[in-house]
Amino acid sequence: xxxxxxxxxxxxxxxxxxVKADQTGVEIANVKMSMNPFDEIAIEEAVKLKExxxxxxxxxxxxxxxxxxETLRTALAMGADRAxxxxxxxxxxxxxxxxxxxxxxxxxxxxxxxxxKQAIDDDSNQTGQMLAALLNWPQATFASKVTIAxxxxxxxxxxxxxxxxxxxxxxxxxxTDLRLNTPRYATLPNIMKAxxxxxxxxxxxxxxxxxxxxxxxxxxxxxxKRKGGIMVPxxxxxxxxxxxxAKVI
Amino acid sequence: xxxLVIAEHDNSSLKAGVTNTxxxxxxxxxxxxVLVAGSGCAGAATAAAAVAGVSKVLVADxxxxxxxxxxxxxxxxxxxxxxxSHIMAGATAFGKNLMPRVAALLxxxxxxxxxxVDSADTFVRPIYAGNAFATVQSSDAIKIITVRxxxxxxxxxxxxxxxxxxxxASADAGVSRVxxxxxxKSDRPxxxxxxxxxxxxRGLGDGDKYRAVLEPLADKLGAALGASRAAVDAGFVPNDxxxxxxxxIVAPELYIAVGISGAIQHLxxxxxxxxxxxxxxxxxxxxxxxxxxxxxxxxxxxxxxxxAAI
Numbered sequence: 001x002x003x004x005x006x007x008x009x010x011x012x013x014x015x016x017x018x019v020k021a022d023q024t025g026v027e028i029a030n031v032k033m034s035m036n037p038f039d040e041i042a043i044e045e046a047v048k049l050k051e052x053x054x055x056x057x058x059x060x061x062x063x064x065x066x067x068x069x070e071t072l073r074t075a076l077a078m079g080a081d082r083a084x085x086x087x088x089x090x091x092x093x094x095x096x097x098x099x100x101x102x103x104x105x106x107x108x109x110x111x112x113x114x115x116x117k118q119a120i121d122d123d124s125n126q127t128g129q130m131l132a133a134l135l136n137w138p139q140a141t142f143a144s145k146v147t148i149a150x151x152x153x154x155x156x157x158x159x160x161x162x163x164x165x166x167x168x169x170x171x172x173x174x175x176t177d178l179r180l181n182t183p184r185y186a187t188l189p190n191i192m193k194a195x196x197x198x199x200x201x202x203x204x205x206x207x208x209x210x211x212x213x214x215x216x217x218x219x220x221x222x223x224x225k226r227k228g229g230i231m232v233p234x235x236x237x238x239x240x241x242x243x244x245x246a247k248v249i
Numbered sequence: 250x251x252x253l254v255i256a257e258h259d260n261s262s263l264k265a266g267v268t269n270t271x272x273x274x275x276x277x278x279x280x281x282x283v284l285v286a287g288s289g290c291a292g293a294a295t296a297a298a299a300v301a302g303v304s305k306v307l308v309a310d311x312x313x314x315x316x317x318x319x320x321x322x323x324x325x326x327x328x329x330x331x332x333x334s335h336i337m338a339g340a341t342a343f344g345k346n347l348m349p350r351v352a353a354l355l356x357x358x359x360x361x362x363x364x365x366v367d368s369a370d371t372f373v374r375p376i377y378a379g380n381a382f383a384t385v386q387s388s389d390a391i392k393i394i395t396v397r398x399x400x401x402x403x404x405x406x407x408x409x410x411x412x413x414x415x416x417x418a419s420a421d422a423g424v425s426r427v428x429x430x431x432x433x434k435s436d437r438p439x440x441x442x443x444x445x446x447x448x449x450x451r452g453l454g455d456g457d458k459y460r461a462v463l464e465p466l467a468d469k470l471g472a473a474l475g476a477s478r479a480a481v482d483a484g485f486v487p488n489d490x491x492x493x494x495x496x497x498i499v500a501p502e503l504y505i506a507v508g509i510s511g512a513i514q515h516l517x518x519x520x521x522x523x524x525x526x527x528x529x530x531x532x533x534x535x536x537x538x539x540x541x542x543x544x545x546x547x548x549x550x551x552x553x554x555x556x557a558a559i
Contacts (some may be wrong), residue, residue: 016513017377026381094349095358118495122376124361129319129349138320138424141346144488154428158488159342160441160497162432166318168425178478178495179488214358218371218384226520229541231532235554238526238544242559246524246541248445248503249470249559 001054001111001170003046005080006061006101007039009071010121023219035071038116040078040183041176045114045146047079048181054148057081059108063092063100069199076194077186083199088211090204094122096211098130103207105135110171112153117142117175128175138168142177250279250369254303255326255338255347257317258285261292263300265442266339268406269398271300274337276366276401280304283411284329286322286418288315298411301404306411311418316427317343323350325419330355330391334369340395340498341441348395357389364400378494378517398441399500399521433487435474440490443473445503448492448519449485450477452508452529452548456485462549463507466556475499475519477509493518508548511536528552 011017012032020027035043049055060075062068063086072083086100105113118125132139140146140155144163147154148170157164158177186194204211232238242249252274257264267283274281283297286309294308307329313321326347330336336351338344340362352359364382365373371386372394440446447467453459459480467474475497476490492499494514504522509515511527511534519525520539527540528548537543544551 011377013514017380019381026377093358095353095356098353120378120494123378123494124359125345126349126352126359126361129346130353130359132319133323133350133353138422139346139350140425141319142342157342159430160489162430162487162489164316164430165428166316166425167428172424177488179482214389215360215385215387218386220376220381220383223375223379223382223520226525226539226541229525229537229539229543231537231543231545235544235551235558238542238555239558241542242503242524242526246503248524 002057002059002108003049003055004059004061004105004108004110004113005039005042005046005075006115006127007043007071007075008036008119009033009062009064009068010036010119013037013120019220019222023221025217025220033067035074036116036119038118038176041178041180042114042116043075043078043080044181044183045176049148050079059084059110061086061101061104063088063097065089072199073194074186076197077191078184082197085199085201086204086207087201088204090211091213092211093213093215094124094126095130095214096209097127098134099209100204100207100211101131102134103209112170112172112174114174114176117177128173132173137172139173140166140168141175143174144177144179146174146180250277250334251332252277252279252281252335252337253329253333254281254283255336255344256283256285256293256297257339257341257343258287258290258293260287260290263293263296265439266341266398268300268403269401270337270339270396271302272401272404273363273366273396274335275302275404277335277369279334282307284309284326286314286325288312294413296406298413299407299409301409303409303411306413307416308413309416309418313421314418318425318427319347319350320422320425321419322347323354326351327354328419329416333391335392335394337394337396340397344395348393352393355391355393357391357393358387359393359395360385360387361395362397363394364397378514379520380513397498399498433489437467438471438473440473440475441497441499443499444501445470445472446475446499446501447472447505447507448475448477448509449480449507450509451479451483453480453485459485462552466505466552469556469559477512477515506536506540507552509536510534511539
């Protein structure tokens with residue numbers, strides 16, 4: 001069966017972002033960009049399913065600017081078979097992403113779409129669930145273990161009080177949590193091979209999907225700074241401060 | 250204008266965050282209704298009717314709501330959505346799983362994880378792990394919102410006297426089922442709602458030492474136990490202990506970080522705490538930049554000393 005894995009190009013997780021002085025957003029010019037970490041986990045899971053003989057073809061999809069091709073090449077180097085870029089410079093919000101992915105699913109007919117549970121830039125945590133709704137497919141979010149058998153996915157999910165295992169019928173949507181796997185590094189030979197793999201470029205307009213944003217960002221500001229703390233020399237001073245200054249014990 | 254709050258519950262009682270979500274709904278003005286969908290959920294419905302400021306509780310009781318699967322709950326919410334200008338749930342695993350599904354079925358963009366209500370269509374939400382806050386305005390007719398509980402002081406869970414009304418259940422989608430749940434059992438306060446939290450990181454070394462060092466302190470303080478991602482990844486404690494960007498967001502009165510270096514994604518989950526104490530052997534650890542009180546040294550000596558002193 002085919003599997004589709006959407007990947008997003010985001011500011012690298014090690015970069016501490018800075019808010020722009022005009023409050024229109026965060027500074028992303030000349031900042032290191034990488035694949036969203038949860039999407040790396042999604043690609044890794046797809047590759048593992050292929051290695052286990054469950055999946056025959058992995059299609060990576062990205063939506064965004066020309067440079068998203070680099071993100072897709074990373075996915076191809078990790079083991080995806082081919083890639084699709086929906087190229088646009090417009091702001092694409094999760095609902096529009098889900099609509100574009102729905103159109104791609106209609107063309108490619110995968111049995112499974114694995115997505116990262118959230119992107120670490122807008123922290124929305126929406127796209128997988130929205131795609132599931134638009135396709136009327138079942139969903140297993142925040143996966144920490146995936147088993148595919150008998151037309152079903154059995155997925156262990158991270159929930160607030162512990163773990164939950166759900167069984168969902170294929171075709172289905174899975175979103176990844178941190179502990180699903182440890183993504184592999186792309187090896188040099190695989191990076192070279194990835195350059196020759198198929199990468200198709202399409203546009204939202206050619207897909208007939210309305211991607212108009214529904215949310216308008218009025219401003220972006222820095223969080224209030226915590227006032228500086230103090231270092232205490234010993235436990236006795238700490239207890240005294242907590243008792244008499246902070247009054248929390 | 251009326252707001253519908255989707256209650257997270259265990260059929261007999263409400264989860265802690267519901268009263269915070271109702272508090273966010275209060276900021277909008279207008280009637281507040283609460284939906285309790287479950288299986289044998291009369292107890293939770295009664296609890297919802299007692300929450301301050303709630304005027305009506307809608308109850309949908311059916312066997313296929315037992316596992317709270319989004320495939321069954323989303324059509325139920327969509328079916329009654331036209332009566333509301335806003336639909337809210339807590340930004341918990343439950344709310345995050347359900348609400349985007351509702352939003353897409355209604356063809357609206359969800360506003361995730363709000364920490365402030367500016368007006369009926371404008372909200373503030375953290376982005377980039379809380380390193381920036383965006384003010385966003387929605388142009389959609391129905392606002393689908395998840396609420397970060399630490400942004401809103403909970404309303405009283407008692408004193409209300411709402412009408413309870415049964416509504417028809419939606420059909421069972423029949424595409425998903427809960428096989429099992431393994432919930433952590435603990436006599437400690439719930440992490441997300443605790444007033445005091447003792448949290449441990451990789452510096453503890455292993456799970457046995459984590460428990461040996463931190464449990465006595467937590468017992469003495471009546472605190473919940475938390476952990477950094479590093480400690481969870483290393484298997485010291487289960488995943489539901491994790492505090493951070495992708496774990497739980499907490500804002501207790503006292504947060505004691507032990508052996509936690511203070512990665513950006515951990516700080517995102519706890520820097521709204523009222524008082525932060527950091528104990529770490531590395532004086533340059535980033536955790537000290539957000540700590541009110543920092544103590545440099547060997548945690549295996551300092552923590553037992555602290556436990557004995559309070």
